[in-house]
Amino acid sequence: MAEFDATVYQNEFLPDGGTDVNAIVTVTCTGAGSAVTSGGGASAGEIIIVDTSGSMGPSTMAAARQAASTAVGEILDGVWFAVIAGSDRAMLAYPPVSSGPGMVRMSAQTRAEAQDAISRFVGSGGTAMSTWLDLAGQLFSSVEGVTQRHAILLTDGENREDAGKLDTAIQRATGYFQCDCRGAGTDWQVEEVRRISQALLGTVDIIPTPETMVEQFRAMMQASMSRGVADAQLRVWTPQGAQILFVRQVAPTVEDLTTRRTDVNPLTGAYPTGAWADESRDYHVGVRVAAKAIGQEQLAARVQLAIGDDVITQALVKATWSGDSELTAKIDQQVAHYTGQTELAEMIQEGLAAKAAGDEATATTKLGRAVQLAAATGNDEATSKLRKVVDVDDEREGTVRLKRAVAKADEMALDTASTKTTRIKK
Template sequence: MATFTAEAFQNEYLPDGATDVHAIVRIDASGASQAIASPSGGAGAAEVIMVDTSGSMGERGIQQGSLAATAALQEIVDGTHFAVIAGNHLAWQVYPPAPVPGLAIMDARTRSEAMNAVRGFRADGGTAMGQWLLAARQVFAQVPDSFRKHAILLTDGANEHETPDQLTWAIQSCAGNFQADCRGLGDRWQVDEVRRIASALLGTVDLIPRPEEMAEEFRALMRTSMSRGVANAEIRVWAPQGAQVLFVKQVSPTLEDLTNRRREVNPLTGGYPTGAWSDESRDYHVAVRLPAKSVGQEQLAARVQLALGDDVQAQALVKAKWSNDDALTARINPQVAQYTGQAELAAAIQDGLAAKAAGRDDEATSKLGRAVQLATQAGNDEMTTRLKKVVDIEDPETGTVRLKKQVEKLDEMALDTASTKTTRVRK
């Protein structure tokens, strides 16, 4: 039985006439992985493995892709519904072999058959990831909506064999139907393109530098997915009459803006999808704009809840108190401040790399310099190390940098994919 707790971190004191309230709400889950460990195993879960088999994968990539799919299959718990899709400019179901989309149920026999099937991967054709996603959606449609539905998508190239609008339509068609963790192999794929898929499907994006690293990455991804025993949960934010929810963002372990995914639960409450849960902890940044009040007044600014279906599992309260004491109102909550800084850091990195790719060197230098400054201020040594591979740092405190003349494409991509991973802010 999963148990959830919620806790809010904020400075609830506002100066006279102020309107905006910010809080970090931490949601902790325990016991969420017990369903997977139960006698029924993976019943109620479905997995789809999508592997790029375009011509650019080559013999080495295809061989390692087969091994990666095998590694993932070995991690799927018995009782889980599953399928394997191979994709190039088309998509076809490698296992189970069927004239119509379908899933097999994992056991010793189907695992062996699937492992034999992926040995038949062949490199040929182009890349159309929208086709792969739509094929996965058809497969997932064969199981009830209550199932936990998860996919792994691997590509080694850009989406060159369908238009951007076709990919957008495919992504929108799949959003809310299943989650997908996306991985790019080598340096020929586009981070922003694959990130767009992962973001819409509540998954992660990352770089696999070399084919030989695919199997371990697939194994880890599937192991993590198998630990998620709670399917679709939802953050619900109630705000009082006359208030406006400015945004709801996941800020740990990764940055994800959920604001535009709001669904109306009732006139004062919005629901925001979180996907499946394991035994884990996540942080959410909630901002609410209230009608201005005078000194001495106080108000409940928001109720932030974690809900499974119609059942509320945990709740944290966000409060507002108006004061003329500058010592109280001037304080910035450390959690709010640091996560705001990490969001700015991610934007600076992504904007800087985009400007660099477009040849706007002055803008790239300014943005990446700001990223260095933010990383230094936060003590984020890992991000500073990644930035040093792209810029020469002259003064980290002021963000004075010079673009390196020679930069490995993989180093730029590693920096880009790491930009949305955040460092947990302690209490």
């Protein structure tokens, strides 16, 4: 049985009149087991969605076939699965059924059959991602008892649908299944695919060249197979009259959960976190409470991890008002670190958007700030990716110049990696 543990990092001391409490809560899961041991009669389901539109070139298609085949190979025996070929409509490539349950359990036989079906993929038609997501949802719901629902989506191009269609499909899928997304080449839209992956609690990344596709698919599927906790919620209780400023996941990636609250009761909100492996995630919670007199203490938040209706672990975020400025002026190291990392993600995304819109002044300022933040918070990955897009004059001051010739893949890699954060030693 999986165990969870929550630890708070904060400076609980507020100055006279202070109202805003910041805390980092690290939630660690151990003993998660794997997707087949999630227990309780629940079982895991995997759907692999491969873009088979006409835009997929021969080498990309070949790599996609191999990658999908590898991913199928990683799915553990007994896990329900299906493969979707996506173009301007979604086609159930495996299992070959037209009614009843649209998924089968993995076995040596079904694995071979699925890999055979994948080997016959050819590219033709357009790209209508809403139909892909909708079919995935239908397949998951066609099998009773599949409670841990995860999909991998590979695309190489832009969605060609009326505006809004994809968003409503994302909404239908949100909270129902999780989806990791990968974009092959440079003709897809980071922002578009990230909308899918963020809503569906997954990751997004670029596969710039076909050779690395197999490894990425293997890693994604292995990660999914290691998740033995189907679905957990982060719950945040705040006192009467308090206001939640934000709830963000800040490690391993920045994901703003603030607007994804559902009320458990008037004082407690639940935020989705999806499935868990043996891992640890950090959450940044900001709460505004009414100021109290010096010397008083109160609870600003209970941050809990819940599976179903059971609260598994809880961490207490406190507020103590103090007249000692040495105590109140300190910013917790973790809070400072992740505040910087969150701003770093924003600066990269906004800077690249400004650059794409031709606003070079804004792009230079924002990417300059990003360089500064990446250096200050020790995010080496962001630093090296930024340096492929800008020339750095002064890292500490954040003075940069936009490079004249930038590989599109480098820009996209910077964009997809913008939400990845580094940790500091605790």
